[in-house]
Amino acid sequence: xxxxxxxxxxxxxxxxxxxxxxxxxxxxxxxxxxxxxxxxxxxxxxxxxxxxxxxxxxxxxxxxxxxxxxxxxxxxxxxxxxxxxxxxxxxxxxxxxxxxxxxxxxxxxxxxxxxxxxxxxxxxxxxxxxxxxxxxxxxxxxxxxxxxxxxxxxxxxxxxxxxxxxxxxxxxxxxxxxxxxxxxxxxxxxxxxxxxxxxxxxxxxxxxxxxxxxxxxxxxxxxxxxxxxxxxxxxxxxxxxxxxxxxxxxxxxxxxxxxxxxxxxxxxxxxxxxxxxxxxxxxxxxxxxxxxxxxxxxxxxxxxxxxxxxxxxxxxxxxxxxxxxxxxxxxxxxxxxxxxxxxxxxxxxxxxxxxxxxxxxxxxxxxxxxxxxxxxxxxxxxxxxxxxxxxxxx
Numbered sequence: 001x002x003x004x005x006x007x008x009x010x011x012x013x014x015x016x017x018x019x020x021x022x023x024x025x026x027x028x029x030x031x032x033x034x035x036x037x038x039x040x041x042x043x044x045x046x047x048x049x050x051x052x053x054x055x056x057x058x059x060x061x062x063x064x065x066x067x068x069x070x071x072x073x074x075x076x077x078x079x080x081x082x083x084x085x086x087x088x089x090x091x092x093x094x095x096x097x098x099x100x101x102x103x104x105x106x107x108x109x110x111x112x113x114x115x116x117x118x119x120x121x122x123x124x125x126x127x128x129x130x131x132x133x134x135x136x137x138x139x140x141x142x143x144x145x146x147x148x149x150x151x152x153x154x155x156x157x158x159x160x161x162x163x164x165x166x167x168x169x170x171x172x173x174x175x176x177x178x179x180x181x182x183x184x185x186x187x188x189x190x191x192x193x194x195x196x197x198x199x200x201x202x203x204x205x206x207x208x209x210x211x212x213x214x215x216x217x218x219x220x221x222x223x224x225x226x227x228x229x230x231x232x233x234x235x236x237x238x239x240x241x242x243x244x245x246x247x248x249x250x251x252x253x254x255x256x257x258x259x260x261x262x263x264x265x266x267x268x269x270x271x272x273x274x275x276x277x278x279x280x281x282x283x284x285x286x287x288x289x290x291x292x293x294x295x296x297x298x299x300x301x302x303x304x305x306x307x308x309x310x311x312x313x314x315x316x317x318x319x320x321x322x323x324x325x326x327x328x329x330x331x332x333x334x335x336x337x338x339x340x341x342x343x344x345x346x347x348x349x350x351x352x353x354x355x356x357x358x359x360x361x362x363x364x365x366x367x368x369x370x371x372x373x374x375x376x377x378x379x380x381x382x383x384x385x386x387x388x389x390x391x392x393x394x
Contacts, residue, residue, distance in 0.1 A: 012067070015047050016074050023079045030079075031357045034193040035185070036152050040082055045116040053090045058106060059113030065230075065301045069237045076241025077248065080361045081194035083241060085120075085150035087234040091227075092119040092158045096173050098224045099213035108156070108173060120154030120176060121147075122200045125169055125392050130161035130202055132170050139170070139212065141180075141205040147368075151176065151183050152196040159202070171213045180205035191357070191364030218392065222315040223308050225390035226300070229315075229322050232394065233300055235369070236326040239362060240293050243286055243333035246358045250340040250348075251279075253355075258345050269345070278343045285332035292328045296321040316387025319394060323374045330371055333362045369393065 023040055030037060044050055053068045054060020068090055076083035093112065096105040111117060122145045130143035141161045151157060154176045163170055176183070180203045187198035219225050258269035266272040299318045303310050337359035341348055348355055377394060380386040388394050 009067075012049075012052075012061070012063070012071070015049065016071050019043055019047060019049075020074060020078050023075070023082055027079045028352075028354045028357070031081075031193055031354055034188070036196055037082060037194045038153055040079075041085070041118060041153050044082075044086060045118060049086070050089055050116060050118060051113040053093055054109045054113050058109035060109065065233075065304055066297050069233065069297055072234060073237040073241035073244070076238045077245035079194075080238055080242050080245075080358075080365070081192050083238050084192060084195045084365070085118075087238060088121050088150050089119045091231055091234055092121060092156075094230055095123075095158055095171075095227055096213060098227050099171060099217055100173070101215045104173075104210065104213070112156070115155070117155035118150070118153065119156045119158065120151035121149045122151050122157045122159040123171065124148070125160055128162055130159070132161040132163045132207075134163065134165075137209050139172075139207045139209070141172070141202045141207050143202055145200045145202070147197050148183065148200045149195045149197040151200055152185065152198075157181070159200075159205075159207075161202070169218070171218065172207045172211045173213065174205070174207055174211055178205055189364050191360035191362070219390050221308060222310045222312045222390075223306075225315055226303060226310070226318075228391065228393050229300060229319055232322045232326055232369075233297060235365065236293055236296065236322060236329045238365065239326065239329035239333045240286075240289055242358055242362045243289065243329065243336050246333070246336040246340055247282055247286060249355065249358075250336075250344055253344050253348060254279075257347065258343065259347075269343075275343045278339065282336055282339075285328075285335060289325065289328035289332045292321075292325040296325040312390075313387065315390070316381075319388045319390075320378060320381050323378055323388075323394065327371050327374055327378075330362075330366050334359070334366070337362055 022043060048061065049071060051060035052063045052071065053065070054062070056062035072083050072087040075086060093109065096108055112119070124145055124147050127146050130141055130145050133140040141159060143161060145159070157174055157176045158171060159174055160169060160171045162168065182201040182203070184199045184201065187196055216224050218227065254275065255270050260266045260269045260272050264272045269275055299321050303314060303318045340355065377388045
């Protein structure tokens with residue numbers, strides 16, 4: 001176990017920069033290979049950044065959500081798979097904080113900081129195949145679960161199932177190594193290839209009552225209902241990071257590698273009028289999304305700080321801000337990651353560069369939450385002054 005890392009913006013920034021440099025050296029090869037980024041996950045463990053969102057009294061670094069999400073975006077510029085599982089780790093810590101009693105989440109926070117635990121996801125409430133049966137003072141979780149991002153190589157899981165008699169969604173925090181849990185190496189998407197978002201099988205997994213997140217539980221209060229908004233905000237930072245990563249990579253390629261079109265009057269591609277227009281469009285889209293995201297993150301941080309004093313109206317305004325930022329980051333990222341070849345030229349399609357990975361990663365992740373429904377929510381607010389109703393996804 002590594003020594004605790006002091007909370008200081010400069011030291012955190014240097015730690016992130018060191019990891020980014022390390023991840024960048026292997027990201028192309030790892031994108032092709034897929035599978036679990038074990039070395040990179042262990043580097044995150046040793047860095048202390050897995051404790052970033054944990055308050056200092058529990059051994060963490062006590063960062064704000066602004067600071068924590070900044071690191072998610074920094075990683076996404078280079079490696080969006082790493083950024084995904086790292087962001088989800090902090091989301092799952094927030095889940096136990098929002099859904100559980102202090103006598104539950106406080107020890108989990110302390111143990112996470114002390115033992116460098118990585119948290120993985122086996123929640124996905126849209127997958128109803130895991131059934132929960134209640135016994136005297138424990139529960140049996142049995143069934144399958146899909147899209148279990150980061151579950152492989154994790155120490156703790158957030159898992160869900162539906163109670164057999166009532167149909168109620170039950171969520172639990174359990175060790176990933178518990179008897180009866182099988183995490184399959186079956187993730188094979190064309191993007192986000194190292195998120196290990198495959199399936200899990202629960203075979204008579206014993207879950208103690210003390211491991212269920214029942215008090216206050218999901219969506220029970222405006223504060224507890226911040227959980228889906230944090231998930232949306234993490235994805236917005238992930239998408240913005242991919243867009244910024246595309247911009248940085250293709251800017252370097254354009255300046256150093258791209259040749260001007262034969263009929264261009266410019267002697268270098270970076271002075272071609274059409275290339276410059278594209279870069280102007282790229283900048284406007286990215287900067288607009290960045291400012292919207294900055295605003296949404298600040299609102300979320302303020303809402304989190306209010307705790308149980310947060311009311312439904314304030315929560316609704318945060319939801320609108322996050323949805324707006326996420327849509328902007330989605331659109332700008334998809335535009336940049338597909339149009340990059342318009343400014344880079346035919347040679348940029350060389351397979352060894354794998355510059356298509358930015359589009360593949362973003363396209364894969366954006367499909368999990370179509371923006372059409374977010375636009376509908378925003379439309380209800382813009383036209384009818386109706387704030388979104390909390391759900392597990394917004």
